[in-house]
Amino acid sequence: MKKIRYAVVGGGWISQEAFMPSIAQTGNSEMTAIVSGNHAGAAKLASFHGIEHVFSYEQYDEMLARGIVDAVYIALPNSMHADYAIRATQAGVHALVEKPLAVSVAECEAMIAAAEKAGVWLMTAYRLHTEPGTLEAIDIIRRGEIGDPRIYDALFSFSMKPGNHRLKAAHWGGPLQDIGVYCLNAVRHLFQSEPVGVVAAAAARPGDQRFAEVEEMISATLRFPQGRLAHFTASFGASEIDQYRVIGTEGQIEVSPGFRFETAVTMRVTRGATVTEKTWPRYDHFSGQAHYFSDCILKGIRPEPDGGEGLNDVRAMLAIEEAARSGKAQDIVSAPRPAHPEPSMARSFPPVDRRLLL
Secondary structure, eight states: OOOEEEEEEOOSHHIIIIIHHHGGGTSSEEEEEEEOSOHHHHHHHHHHHTOOEEEOGGGHHHHHHTTOOSEEEEOSOGGGHHHHHHHHHHTTOEEEEOSSOOSSHHHHHHHHHHHHHHTOOEEEOOGGGGOHHHHHHHHHHHTTTTSSEEEEEEEEEEEOOTTOGGGOGGGTOSHIIIIIHHHHHHHHHHTTSOOOEEEEEEEOOTTOGGGSSSOSEEEEEEEEGGGEEEEEEEESEEEEEEEEEEEESSOEEEESSOSOSSSOOEEEEEETTEEEEEEOOOOOHHHHHHHHHHHHHHHTOOOSSBHHHHHHHHHHHHHHHHHHHHSSOEEOOOOOOSOOOOGGGOOOOOOOOOOOOO
């Protein structure tokens, strides 16, 4: 079977913890290169995972021209996504890019245009789009099992360690971009529509130096078509929680845990006096995501979470930031999505224990 050859661009925590360990079990993907600013660390990772080539960032274009990779997985700070994705697609290489896709609408549009011109796929790395429990929640609402969905509420929080690049304004860091994006992305597909307006507020505990450049937490209330409302809070300064709830006219769904990749998804569906609970096995989200993207490349099928998917979230996040900064409601205008995550996208790979953390 032909395998899609990946270069891992950025050898930081998410690559070491999640992406690199996940590839071996997919069956349709392999890693043939790593691009990093830490040659010694990259060499150790390459030896551990059986990756043949190690390149510096200065050698990135050389690597792309060598014909040794079919796709790149870009796990760099947010401010670097557009540059490295555009250079890859211009070289005829597919790009899987961590979210948020980029730091501006213009950058997202440039990434989309470059991929379209080159005839390659650009996919935003929304791992939950292939997670079976998440897909079941979307499908339950799609089937009308809780009636008309009216309210969405979500919380995603953990305490960020000092010094992380996600606390740097220059990289468009902050809890909205890192974890709030999960809350936002989920409701867009649970409601099967795009937000049309938002009010928001941000806050930080006085004296906490972690939040000298970005907010500690942010809350947003989004208006959706058909008179629906969605609210979420994302925080880098409170204890761990990740959950969401959708309340419809005939029942409700609560998913908790709902967003993290280290835990199993658990769902409770309530309709009147009937309560149904289900916990899925803990799946490897990154194996599922890579397998799905490689499958799209091999079959010539546009991935559902393409560049346009990432663009819509960036557009909404920028409106949320402006609403929080100005204290004024903001309108949001995004194109409807041509497709939403659906059951055939589910991938059920077991967790992987073999990893090297530097």
